[in-house]
Structures are given as C-alpha cells and as structure tokens.
Amino acid sequence: MIPVLLLLLFGYILSLPDCPQKCLCTPSLMDCRCASLYEVPHGIAQKTETLILNDNHLTLISPGVFQHLLNLTFLGLANNKLSLQNDSFDNISKSILSLDLSGNNFTDLPSNLFRNTKKLVWLNLAENRLGLLDSTIFISLEKLTYLDLSNNRLKMLASMFVGLSQLDTLMLAGNHLLTIPEGVFDPIRNLKILVLSHNEISHLPEGLFDNLKSLNDLLLDYNNFTEISHAIFTTLDNLEHFSISKNRIQNIPPLLFAGRFTLRKLDLSSNLLSEMPSDFASGLERLEVLNLSANCIGNVPKNLFINNTKLEFLHLDKNCLHTPPIFSGLQNLIELTLCCNGIKILPKTFTDNMANLELLDLSMNNIREIEDDAFKMNHNITKGSLLQGAEDLQLSLTSTGVVGALYLVGLSSVPEPIPVFLTVHNAAEVITYGFQKFVQKEFLLPPPRGNSSSRGLWQGFKGPWVVAAGGALGPLNHPRSPTTASPGLRRQGSRDRAPATTTAPGPLNLHPSPAAATPGLRQQGSGSNLKGRGFQPLLGAAGPLNCTWGSRSTPVRRTGAYRLTFTSA
Numbered sequence: 001m002i003p004v005l006l007l008l009l010f011g012y013i014l015s016l017p018d019c020p021q022k023c024l025c026t027p028s029l030m031d032c033r034c035a036s037l038y039e040v041p042h043g044i045a046q047k048t049e050t051l052i053l054n055d056n057h058l059t060l061i062s063p064g065v066f067q068h069l070l071n072l073t074f075l076g077l078a079n080n081k082l083s084l085q086n087d088s089f090d091n092i093s094k095s096i097l098s099l100d101l102s103g104n105n106f107t108d109l110p111s112n113l114f115r116n117t118k119k120l121v122w123l124n125l126a127e128n129r130l131g132l133l134d135s136t137i138f139i140s141l142e143k144l145t146y147l148d149l150s151n152n153r154l155k156m157l158a159s160m161f162v163g164l165s166q167l168d169t170l171m172l173a174g175n176h177l178l179t180i181p182e183g184v185f186d187p188i189r190n191l192k193i194l195v196l197s198h199n200e201i202s203h204l205p206e207g208l209f210d211n212l213k214s215l216n217d218l219l220l221d222y223n224n225f226t227e228i229s230h231a232i233f234t235t236l237d238n239l240e241h242f243s244i245s246k247n248r249i250q251n252i253p254p255l256l257f258a259g260r261f262t263l264r265k266l267d268l269s270s271n272l273l274s275e276m277p278s279d280f281a282s283g284l285e286r287l288e289v290l291n292l293s294a295n296c297i298g299n300v301p302k303n304l305f306i307n308n309t310k311l312e313f314l315h316l317d318k319n320c321l322h323t324p325p326i327f328s329g330l331q332n333l334i335e336l337t338l339c340c341n342g343i344k345i346l347p348k349t350f351t352d353n354m355a356n357l358e359l360l361d362l363s364m365n366n367i368r369e370i371e372d373d374a375f376k377m378n379h380n381i382t383k384g385s386l387l388q389g390a391e392d393l394q395l396s397l398t399s400t401g402v403v404g405a406l407y408l409v410g411l412s413s414v415p416e417p418i419p420v421f422l423t424v425h426n427a428a429e430v431i432t433y434g435f436q437k438f439v440q441k442e443f444l445l446p447p448p449r450g451n452s453s454s455r456g457l458w459q460g461f462k463g464p465w466v467v468a469a470g471g472a473l474g475p476l477n478h479p480r481s482p483t484t485a486s487p488g489l490r491r492q493g494s495r496d497r498a499p500a501t502t503t504a505p506g507p508l509n510l511h512p513s514p515a516a517a518t519p520g521l522r523q524q525g526s527g528s529n530l531k532g533r534g535f536q537p538l539l540g541a542a543g544p545l546n547c548t549w550g551s552r553s554t555p556v557r558r559t560g561a562y563r564l565t566f567t568s569a
Contacts, residue, residue, distance in 0.1 A: 018043035028071075032056070040065045052076040054100070059083060067091040078124070079103035086112040098122040102148070105129055115140050126150045126171065132158070139163035150174045150195070157184045164188050173197040173219070180204060186211045197221040197243075206231040217241040221267070225249055228256060236260075243267035245291070252276065258283040269315065270294040276301060281308050293337065294318040300325035317341070317361065324350055337361040345369045 019025035022035035028049040032041065037056040042065075044051065049071050058080040066072065072092050082104045089096060093116035102124045111134040114120065121143050130152040138144065138160060145166050151174035158181075161167070167188045177199040185191065189211050202224040209215065215236055225247040233239065233256075240262055249271040257263065260283055273295040280301075281287070287308050298320040305311060306329040313335045316325070321341040327333070331353045339361045348371040351357065 018045070033076075044069060047071055050074040053080070054078040056080055061085070061088045063087070064091060069095075071095055074098040074100075076100040077104070078127075081105065084110060084113060086110040086115070088113065090116050093117045094119070096120060100124045101128075103127040107131065109133065109137060111137055114138060118142065120144055121166075122146045124148045126152070128152050130154060132156075133160050135159045136162065142166065145169065147171070157181060159184065159187075161185065161187050165190065167191055168214075169193040171195045173199070175199055177201055180208055182206075182208060185209065188212075190214055193217040195219045196223070199223050202226065204229070204232060207234075208232075210235050212236065214238055218243075220244040220247070222246040227251065228253065230256060233257070233260060238262055241265040245269040245271070247271055249273060252280055255279050255282065257281070260284060261286060263287055265289040267291040268295070273297055274320075275299060276304060278304065281305055284308055285310065287311055289313040291315040292319070296320050298322070302326050303328055305329055312356075323347070327352070327354065330354060332356055335359040338365070340364040342366055345371070347371050 018041075019030070020032060020035065020037070020041045023030060023032040023041070025031075025045070027045060027047050029052075030041075030044055030048050030050070031052045033052055034055045037053065037058060039058065039060075040053065040062065046068050048069055051069070051072060051074070054076045055078070058077065060083055066075075066089075069092055072095050075089075075092065075096060075098070078100045079102070082101070084101075084106075089099070096117055097119055099117070099120060099122070103126070106125070106128040108130065109125075114123075114137065118140050120141050123141070123144060123146065126148045127150075130149070131154065133154075135158040138147070139162055142163055143166055144164055146169045147164070147167060148171040150171040154172070154175040154177060156179075157172075157177065161170075161184065164187060168190055170188065170191060170193070173195045174197075177196070179201060180196070182205040185194075185208065191212050192214055194212070194215060194217065197219045198221070200223065201220070206229070209218075209232065213235055216238055218232075218236070218239060218241070221243050222245075225244060226249060228244065228249060230253060239260065242263060242265070245267045246269075249268070250273065252268075252273065254277050256277075257266075258279070263284055264286055266284070266287060266289070269291040270293070273292070274297060276292075276297060276299075278301040281290075281304055285307055288310055290308075290311060290313070293315040294317070296319065297316070300316075300321070303326060305314075305325075305327060309329050310332060311330055312332055314327075314330070314333060315335075315337045317337040317339040319341050321338065321343055323345060324338060324343060324347065326349065327336075333354050334356055336354070336357060336359070340363075343362070343365040344367060346362075346367060346369070350371075351360075
C-alpha cells in the first residue's frame with residue numbers, strides 16, 4: 001500500500017503545472033537546488049511559501065519576479081553569483097521571514113537592501129567576502145532573531161547592530177576581527193548566543209558584555225588570547241556555555257569562575273595551561289562538561305572536583321599527568337578520558353564512587369603498575385580503554401610486570417561481538433567477571449620472559465566456553481623488516497622492538513588449575529584446526545586456568561603472541 005501511495009504522490013508532484021526541469025514542486029514549495037538555472041524561473045505557483053534556488057548560476061533578481069508570491073516566507077539564494085539592488089526584495093517584503101544569501105561572494109551590500117523586509121526573523125549572510133557593512137543596514141529588522149555573518153572578511157564591527165532589539169543569535173566566526181569596539185553589542189540586549197571563534201582577537205575591552213545579561217553561550221575558540229580576564233564574566237549571570245579552546249592561555253586567575261553558578265559546559269582545551277588553581281572549580285556546582293585536553297597540565301590539585309557533583313564528561317587527555325587526579329565527588333561522571341598522558345601508576349582509589357561511568361580511556365600512557373582494586377567499578381561500564389584502545393594499554397602493561405589484580409567488573413553490557421585483548425606478564429592476575437553476555441572474546445597473549453606462567457588468567461568465567469580458534473600469530477616483525485607477518489598479526493607500529501624472525505613462540509599449553517572443580521572451558525572437536533600453529537589444546541575443566549609457555553626443554557623466544565578466540569557454548 002505504501003509504495004502505491006508514494007507513486008501517486010510522485011506522479012502528483014510531477015504533474016504540477018510549470019514545475020521547471022530538475023526541480024521538485026508541491027503547491028507550497030519549489031525546490032530548484034542544483035538545477036543549473038541562470039535566472040529565476042517564471043511561472044512560480046502563487047501559493048508558494050518556500051522557494052529554494054540554492055547552488056545555481058543566478059546573477060541578478062529581475063524587477064517584479066517575486067511580485068505575485070504574496071505567501072512566500074522562505075527564500076533560499078545561497079551559493080549563486082548574485083548582485084543585489086536596494087529594491088531586490090521589496091515585492092516580498094510583507095511576507096518574507098527567512099532569507100538565505102550565503103555563499104554569493106558579496107563584497108558589500110546596498111545600504112537600504114533590508115529597508116522594507118521588516119518581518120524578517122532569520123538572515124544568513126555567511127560565506128561571502130563582506131569587509132565592511134553600513135552602520136544602518138540592519139536598522140529596520142526589529143524582529144530579526146538570527147543573524148549569520150560568519151566566514152566573511154570583517155575586520156571591524158561598526159555600530160551595525162542598531163535596531164536588532166530581538167536578536168538572540170549572532171554568528172561572527174571566521175572573520176578577521178582583531179578587536180571588538182566597546183559598546184558595539186549594547187543594542188542587542190536579548191542576545192543568547194554569541195560566536196566569535198576563528199578570528200584574530202587577543203583582547204576584549206572591559207564592559208563589552210555589560211548589557212548582555214541574557215547571554216547563554218559565548219564561544220571564543222581559535223583566537224589569539226593569552227589570558228582570561230575577570231571582566232568577561234562580570235555581568236554574565238546566565239552564561240551556560242563558555243569555550244575558549246585553541247588559544248594561548250597560560251594561566252587561570254584565582255577565583256575566575258567564582259559565582260558562575262549557571263555554567264554547564266566549559267572548554268579550555270588546546271591552550272598552554274600547566275597547572276590548575278585549587279579554586280578553579282569553585283562555584284561551578286552545575287558544571288556538566290569540562291574539557292581540559294591538549295594542555296600541559298602536570299598536576300591536578302587534590303579534591304579539585306569535590307563539589308562538582310553534576311559533572312558528567314571530563315576530558316584530561318593529551319596533558320602531562322603522571323598520576324591520575326583524585327576524582328572525589330564525581331559519582332555522576334559518564335565519560336573520563338585520560339589518554340595520551342604519562343600516567344605510570346593507577347592507584348586503588350582511581351575509580352572510587354564512579355557508579356555511572358560508561359567510557360574510560362587510558363590509552364597511550366606508560367602504565368607500569370596497577371594497584372589492587374584500581375578498576376573495581378561495580379557498574380555498567382559500556383566502553384573503556386581496556387576495550388576501546390586496548391592495544392595501546394596492552395603495550396604499556398607488557399613493558400614491565402603488572403603487580404596485583406586487575407578487575408574488569410560489570411562489563412556485560414558491552415555491545416557484542418567485541419574483541420578484548422589482554423596481555424599479562426610475570427604471573428599477574430586478571431579477574432574477568434561479567435563477560436557472560438558476550439558472544440565472542442579474543443585474547444592476545446604475548447609470551448612472558450622465559451618459562452613463566454600467567455596464573456588465574458580467566459578466573460570467574462561463567463561458561464562453559466569453547467576455544468573456537470587459536471595459535472601463534474607468528475613473528476612480530478620489525479617495522480622495517482621485509483618479512484611478511486603471519487595472518488592475524490596486528491602490527492603495532494614503531495614501538496615494537498622485536499627483531500625480525502620466523503620463529504613463533506610456543507608451544508602454549510592451557511591446563512586447569514588443580515583447585516578447579518567446575519567445568520568452565522572445553523575443547524572444541526579434536527582441535528585439528530589448530531594443528532601446525534604451535535598450539536596444543538590441552539583444555540580440561542574450569543578456571544582459574546593456568547597458561548604455561550613452552551617447557552624446560554623448549555625455551556620461549558619473546559618474538560610473538562598467541563590469540564585465542566572464545567565463544568559461548
């Protein structure tokens with residue numbers, strides 16, 4: 001029934017009179033995007049409310065071409081080559097509400113272009129080459145709420161916002177602004193969103209935002225700021241989102257955000273911050289998102305976030321941290337990113353009370369020690385560096401021994417199937433509770449030093465589980481080696497220092513612990529699919545399961561790894 005209705009609708013659309021070729025027409029809409037038009041089509045239906053002529057070759061608006069469109073509310077003329085006159089839109093001045101003039105390479109606009117379009121509420125002038133606008137060009141647009149002047153060539157802002165008493169969104173990103181004149185924003189008292197990103201601003205005059213008491217979002221990214229002044233926030237009592245990333249800020253003044261009780265999202269990423277004042281988060285009780293990534297922060301004061309109980313997203317990646325901060329008070333945290341630091345130790349209090357954590361990223365660190373209970377997070381974590389970016393974590397873990405136990409608790413809600421790569425050296429214990437809902441698991445087991453074993457590797461498996469595939473992955477070739485790696489080997493970049501070789505480690509023997517009583521693993525078939533890979537499937541019952549690499553008569557070379565794939569029985 002539905003296909004029939006679609007065919008009838010399609011036929012009805014095509015049957016409408018005077019619909020130009022390559023256009024889509026309904027009684028109230030004509031969409032002629034990318035129709036290779038060189039002039040506005042004639043015979044547009046009188047009841048048309050939406051006319052889209054974007055992405056054509058229009059150069060002018062002929063006099064009277066819109067005079068019969070008494071119901072037109074939206075006119076799209078983006079990405080053409082227009083030249084406009086003062087009276088270009090006079091015929092639709094009583095009905096037009098939204099006008100898109102972006103991407104026309106305008107260098108200037110007639111000073112009286114909008115004198116009669118007094119009902120206009122939405123105006124897009126982005127992606128042009130406007131360098132200077134007449135100070136009275138918008139004076140008649142008393143109902144305008146949205147103005148986009150982004151990606152032009154504005155170097156200064158004259159008093160061009162006079163008359164825009166209802167404006168709530170002003171987009172000025174991607175221009176060449178060096179400074180903002182004091183008082184230029186005074187006429188737009190109802191402004192809620194101000195975007196000044198991607199300019200060349202290094203300083204803002206004191207009192208610039210004094211009349212913007214309704215401002216919710218202030219974006220200053222990609223400028224030349226070297227400091228943040230208290231004066232910015234003096235009267236911004238309703239500010240919810242402040243972003244000043246990609247600048248050159250080196251210090252945060254004391255009590256900068258004191259009293260900013262409304263702030264919910266704060267972005268200071270990609271600056272030159274090296275330390276955080278102890279009162280940095282004071283007064284930010286409603287903060288939900290904090291981005292401090294890509295700075296030079298080497299230390300975070302103890303209990304810095306103790307009062308930020310509403311914080312849900314915290315980004316500290318790409319800094320210089322060697323020890324994770326104390327995250328007291330972050331019981332509502334959902335996402336924590338700490339990748340690309342110099343973290344060496346994960347303390348046992350690392351994730352205390354993070355009952356709602358869903359994503360944890362610790363990849364690209366130098367983790368050498370994980371204290372007991374460091375990952376004892378009894379919650380439904382769905383993503384983490386032990387799953388996402390685990391390859392990077394395993395390289396760090398295998399550089400030296402890992403002492404203690406690594407808990408992966410409550411991971412049963414991870415979307416399935418998903419590979420899990422764990423590497424263990426020096427008899428470190430890995431306890432893997434909560435995998436019972438997985439369909440498939442993969443474990444990458446590099447050989448330890450000498451003839452040692454990894455005990456308790458799969459303790460807590462709720463099986464039975466079946467070894468579906470396994471065996472040596474072959475030599476870990478040096479990146480410059482011409483030797484082709486064995487199938488399934490994941491090259492790990494320049495951090496692999498193992499020499500080129502064709503000798504795979506082995507054999508790998510799996511056998512149950514003497515203390516085991518309940519069958520947890522069983523051999524699948526005869527194991528013939530594993531022959532010739534240096535893998536001996538000596539699988540019996542239960543976990544904890546011990547891995548023994550090689551034998552006394554067969555020394556193990558640290559040149560390869562084993563991958564085992566388990567599926568639920």
